[in-house]
Amino acid sequence: MTWENRWHPLLERWVTVTSHRGTRPWLGGLVAEAPTAPQYDPGCYLCPGGERISGIKNTAYTACFVFDNDHPAFGASAPAPTPAPGIYESARADGLCRVLCYTPDHGGRLSGLSIRQFKEVVRCWRDQTAALMGDAGYEHVFIFENNGEVVGVSNPHPHCQIYATPFVFHTVAQEIQAVDRYRQAEAENLFDAIILSEQLDGRRILVETDDCLAFVPYFAQLPYETFIMPKGPWQRLPDMPERALDDLALALRAVLKMQDHLWPTPQSYILTVHQAPKSLSVDHDYRCYIRLQPMLRGPGLQKYLAGVETGGGQFLNDGSPEEKAAELSAAGLLVSK
Numbered sequence: 001m002t003w004e005n006r007w008h009p010l011l012e013r014w015v016t017v018t019s020h021r022g023t024r025p026w027l028g029g030l031v032a033e034a035p036t037a038p039q040y041d042p043g044c045y046l047c048p049g050g051e052r053i054s055g056i057k058n059t060a061y062t063a064c065f066v067f068d069n070d071h072p073a074f075g076a077s078a079p080a081p082t083p084a085p086g087i088y089e090s091a092r093a094d095g096l097c098r099v100l101c102y103t104p105d106h107g108g109r110l111s112g113l114s115i116r117q118f119k120e121v122v123r124c125w126r127d128q129t130a131a132l133m134g135d136a137g138y139e140h141v142f143i144f145e146n147n148g149e150v151v152g153v154s155n156p157h158p159h160c161q162i163y164a165t166p167f168v169f170h171t172v173a174q175e176i177q178a179v180d181r182y183r184q185a186e187a188e189n190l191f192d193a194i195i196l197s198e199q200l201d202g203r204r205i206l207v208e209t210d211d212c213l214a215f216v217p218y219f220a221q222l223p224y225e226t227f228i229m230p231k232g233p234w235q236r237l238p239d240m241p242e243r244a245l246d247d248l249a250l251a252l253r254a255v256l257k258m259q260d261h262l263w264p265t266p267q268s269y270i271l272t273v274h275q276a277p278k279s280l281s282v283d284h285d286y287r288c289y290i291r292l293q294p295m296l297r298g299p300g301l302q303k304y305l306a307g308v309e310t311g312g313g314q315f316l317n318d319g320s321p322e323e324k325a326a327e328l329s330a331a332g333l334l335v336s337k
């Protein structure tokens, strides 16, 4: 049993590990098992040749396929903001939102891609980041995948989203400040310190390659949360050498397969790529990494983010990170390569 508070150094907050509560009586419903999707769905707006809401038809793509989101949250066509009353402020919701279909296979899954396809996806993330921060001039690029009905995904076609904005998203901004404060207090790089601490302990490491470490962090906020952290001083994906990008693809693919082999039904998750904004100085300690936040705490059992987490900002993790890492490693042994 693990019952203690653990400091999250990147978000500078306590996480409460309450593993004795993981087996508490559960009267909630089970998440319905998603029906197996066909390889091609003529009604899918993400499939090759599919017609989108804008009336534009997708190409007959055979590999990664990127297009501008027809319903963007941030867009160059967003209207001028209305004047804000009193102390409030408003700004135009400027930006660019894109969708990346990983594969033409409607019934596929990121974890099911071949190594070659997976490396292509990671390179597509890199190239989109370079283009959107380069010529397009956006300050920040945030890449994420919402996977599964429990995180509100209505279309199962395997895809992620790419948001380019003139400002930095809050979590990355918070992490940058934490890295700054750690440098001032300890005179070292926080990412190096986290990697070294995980290596010294070793119990939570899932995959280690020359250039990447994948682990359930000591301070995990969710039972199967996993970080895939490059070891080198790369602030963004375009800074990474080819060799390290390959390692990142291999480590992430291996971790996703572990997550999907825990139970008879696949995991649901939120995957986010954390990268430095464009204006961050080149000698800043911030590094790019991938955070995987699985949303099921058991087979078909959804982790609800309720009063304490959503209202209070205090995560209760009812799975010990050491035990959950062991479960994931054991699941990895079942994975065919």
Ligand SMILES: [Zn+2]
Pocket: 040, 041, 044, 045, 046, 047, 048, 105, 106, 157
């Ligand atoms: Zn589809």
